[in-house]
Amino acid sequence: MSEFKHIPVLLEETIASLDIKPEGTYVDGTVGGGGHSYEIAKRLDKSKGGRLICIDQDEEALQAAKERLKEFGDLVTFKHSNYSNMQEILQEENIEKVDGILLDIGVSSYQLDNAERGFTYMVDTALDMRMDKRNPLSALKVVNEYPKEELARVIRDYGEDKFANNIAKHIIEQRQKGPIETTGQLSEIIKAAIPMKVRKNEKHPEKRTFQAIRIEVNNELGVLSDIIDEAVDLLKPSGILSIITFHSLEDRIVKNLFKKNENPCICPKNFPVCTCGRLSKGRVKGKVISASEEELILNSRAKSAKLRSFVHI
Secondary structure, eight states: OOOOOOOOTTHHHHHHHHTOOTTOEEEETTOTTSHHHHHHHHTOOGGGTOEEEEEESOHHHHHHHHHHTGGGGGGEEEEESOGGGHHHHHHHTTOOOEEEEEEEOSOOHHHHHOGGGOOOSSSOOBOOOOSSTTOSOOHHHHHHHSOHHHHHHHHHHHHOOTTHHHHHHHHHHHHTTSOOOBHHHHHHHHHHHSOHHHHHHOSOTTHHHHHHHHHHHHTHHHHHHHHHHHHHHTEEEEEEEEEEEOSHHHHHHHHHHHHHHHOOOOSOTTOSSOOSOOOOOEEEEEEEEEOOHHHHHHOGGGTTOEEEEEEEO
8 A cells, every 4th residue: 555645735724714622522524644633633632522533435544544643542533434424423422513524525645646546547547536445336337337428417517528428429439349447548538539629738638537437436526515514513503614625516515505504594585584494504604715825836736725614603
């Protein structure tokens, strides 16, 4: 196994957003290599009841986090699971409500850089893209078994690629000759489906399709959409939910669901008083935060990162 290396993005901003209390209980639902969690744990006091629950569906990430956070002992609890199971995990630990939750959405630098994981188009390796190796759905299955219409939908909706139909057509034509088994094969097929003038202007035109397939394999948008309301309900009064996204579709989900939790009323605007009975659960905390110029110099992958936070009433 390669060394798990991942530079935590928006580190100072994220820690500040959580307003950590030494006696508080916190959840890092996407612990990765433990960069954010380390800074959270540093601010907790076990003698006052401070506690951190670290969750990750990637077993290699979880092992790396355990090593990085071992100095904190049993102040930190590790769970090999998807953050969608947060409520069940907290129930197992006899925790009803928490003071803060962090979600860092998307693929890690380690997953991208480790060719064995099959996320990257930069190296020719076996197609995989599973964040959780227990997942029965892989990129290999999506590419070789999805019908043309479904492939085109995935590439169009999750990759926002205007050549989605043509890319799907080329994939179908190629797999009729034999299975598509490597990232290199898929990359060449995608390039062949994109007009030359577009390829000349884009360094890696296959990036959008790889991203789309990865999102489909790991159900990233579905899991994110389903968890936000539940995560807000798991917060104590004044508890904070902070979410880092790297993709416009993810950020849109977070933005819209935060707004819905802040103002859930569905009454017509001309009603003098609310009659639907839907009450606000809190408020959006501050403005969306992006990486500073200084951080971008050190970590170019932070370019698309956005941090949004929500405070429970």
